[in-house]
Amino acid sequence: MSTIFETTTIGRMEVQNRLVMAPMTRSRAEQDGTPGEQAAEYYAQRASVGLIVTEGTQPSDDGQGYLTTPGIYTDAHVAGWRKVTAAVHDKDGRIFFQLMHAGRMSHPDNTPHHRQGVAPSAIVPGAPMFTATGMQDIPLPRALATAEVRQTVQDFRFAARRAIEAGADGIEIHGANGYLVQQFIAPSANIRTDEYGGSIENRARFAIEVAKAISEEIGADRTAIRLSPGLAMWGIDEGIEGPDLYRYLVAELDKLGLAYVHIMHAGNEELLADIRKLWHQALILNRPGRLRDQIGADVASGVADLEAYGQMTLANPDFIERLKKNAPMNEADRNTFFGGTTKGYTDYPALADASIEMEAVR
Ligand SMILES: Cc1cc2nc3c(=O)[nH]c(=O)nc-3n(C[C@H](O)[C@H](O)[C@H](O)COP(=O)(O)O)c2cc1C
Numbered sequence: 001m002s003t004i005f006e007t008t009t010i011g012r013m014e015v016q017n018r019l020v021m022a023p024m025t026r027s028r029a030e031q032d033g034t035p036g037e038q039a040a041e042y043y044a045q046r047a048s049v050g051l052i053v054t055e056g057t058q059p060s061d062d063g064q065g066y067l068t069t070p071g072i073y074t075d076a077h078v079a080g081w082r083k084v085t086a087a088v089h090d091k092d093g094r095i096f097f098q099l100m101h102a103g104r105m106s107h108p109d110n111t112p113h114h115r116q117g118v119a120p121s122a123i124v125p126g127a128p129m130f131t132a133t134g135m136q137d138i139p140l141p142r143a144l145a146t147a148e149v150r151q152t153v154q155d156f157r158f159a160a161r162r163a164i165e166a167g168a169d170g171i172e173i174h175g176a177n178g179y180l181v182q183q184f185i186a187p188s189a190n191i192r193t194d195e196y197g198g199s200i201e202n203r204a205r206f207a208i209e210v211a212k213a214i215s216e217e218i219g220a221d222r223t224a225i226r227l228s229p230g231l232a233m234w235g236i237d238e239g240i241e242g243p244d245l246y247r248y249l250v251a252e253l254d255k256l257g258l259a260y261v262h263i264m265h266a267g268n269e270e271l272l273a274d275i276r277k278l279w280h281q282a283l284i285l286n287r288p289g290r291l292r293d294q295i296g297a298d299v300a301s302g303v304a305d306l307e308a309y310g311q312m313t314l315a316n317p318d319f320i321e322r323l324k325k326n327a328p329m330n331e332a333d334r335n336t337f338f339g340g341t342t343k344g345y346t347d348y349p350a351l352a353d354a355s356i357e358m359e360a361v362r
Contacts, residue, residue: 004296005324008050008305011221011259012170013169015050015094015360016307019320020262022286023098023172023226025069027338028345031112033071034041034080034206039344040087045207045317047093051284053172053226053262054084056100056179059159060152062118063180063199065102067132068339072097078166085167093291096170099156099214103180104141104189105234107131117141118148120183120190120197120206125235125341130338141279146194152180155248158209159214164218169219173207175262176228181207184228186243188237200241206314211253215272220257228264229271250278260284276303284308284357292329320352327351 002008004018025229028036031117043052045200058064058071070075081097088095104124109131119141160171175181180283183189184206196205204343207225214223220264229246230238238245250261260282265272276283287294292312298304313319336344347349 001300002299002305004142004299004307007324009357010051010094010153010306011170011224012219015093015321016048016092017050018306019049019050019295019323020199020284020286020306021046021049021306021313022308023055023100024310024344025055025066025338026067027068028340029068030080031068031072032063032076033064033069033074034076035070035084036068038270038342038346039070039080040083040175043084043091043095044091045092045346046313046319047088048318048320049157051203052095054089054095054097056098056102057159057163057173060097061111061113062115062152063101063104063155065112065117065129065179066338069100072099072163073155073215078162079107081163081166081168085169089167096172097168098172098174098226099159100174101152101156101180101263104127105138105179106141107136107138108131109136110156118144118152119180120144120192121151123189123191123235125178125189127234129315139284143192146196149196151211153206153209156210160214160218160223164222167227170222170224170259171218173210173214173223175207176226177233179232180359181210182228182231182236185249186236187241188235188239190260194246200245200248204245204252205262207249208252208301211258212258215256215258221255221259224260224262225253225258226262226264228266229275230268231264231266243268246271247274249280250275254279254281257281260306262286264288265306267336272288272303282299282306295323315348317348321351325351
């Protein structure tokens with residue numbers, strides 16, 4: 001039986017435990033997509049997890065959907081991220097960048113270029129989005145031409161190269177949560193008639209091509225993907241063929257020898273068990289809303305090699321120490337998730353600070 005505090009190997013690197021900081025958008029980057037001043041401190045504070053996966057980071061101008069999210073394609077982005085990776089490595093941490101193309105989950109008010117969002121097909125997600133002037137409906141996206149889909153694959157490849165230049169240990173492709181990759185997968189968002197739409201093979205093609213391009217560029221053992229099979233949000237409906245598409249997709253991705261697959265588990269246990277059998281490298285599992293006393297159960301039972309936690313790592317810079325000491329966890333403050341200052345970002349107290357605070361209260 002494995003425990004979460006044991007080391008393991010992900011691709012070419014050893015990690016100090018089986019706990020992963022799940023990717024979390026914090027919307028605190030500069031207007032040009034350079035990580036904000038506090039980003040290095042924020043990530044370094046959490047470097048004791050086995051692996052940090054960064055917030056979703058756009059691979060190109062068109063990949064941005066939300067306000068002040070970081071990018072990784074300009075020299076300024078590379079210089080900004082270098083400070084983050086250096087701070088994490090100084091504390092012996094490991095960090096993968098999550099490459100996130102938002103696709104149709106984008107509002108022109110949120111980007112410096114103000115262009116219409118791009119997508120597999122011109123279909124609205126039917127969802128509102130936060131903008132500088134409050135919540136607004138997401139407008140109709142523009143369907144990418146076939147040549148533009150191929151260019152988007154190349155944008156991912158370029159961004160992966162830049163991430164490695166910036167000191168990333170690897171790349172996690174954001175294939176989950178209703179963004180561009182999952183928009184290609186879901187027939188509710190993809191009604192294309194070229195080789196990227198229609199059959200299971202065609203709808204899985206974009207994800208596979210992105211994974212192949214990044215693998216060629218930086219090595220398969222530094223390339224990973226996050227998937228959320230069956231997750232129905234923001235107009236995503238994978239239809240009756242959904243589970244079979246994932247069986248096909250995971251088997252094809254497995255042939256590439258990627259570092260890991262990261263499953264954001266939406267509830268289909270049978271499919272999860274099939275993915276476990278089809279996948280021969282590391283499997284990271286994130287079960288949303290997992291309670292404290294269930295941490296470690298999936299690694300112990302062998303369902304997963306590593307477990308990812310979002311809000312608990314956001315709110316507890318010393319998540320690992322608290323688990324080891326069976327100490328109470330800070331609660332995450334939703335009001336400071338996105339944007340703002342150091343509040344709710346770098347100021348969550350670690351245990352020593354917490355006991356000082358308690359002393360003060362007494
Ligand atoms: C503030 C916040 C931002 C998030 N941003 C991302 C993101 O950029 N990419 C992603 O794949 N998931 C994102 N997620 C989802 C988390 O990675 C995770 O799947 C989710 O929070 C459920 O896990 P938890 O219950 O452990 O928090 C975000 C979640 C939160 C709370």
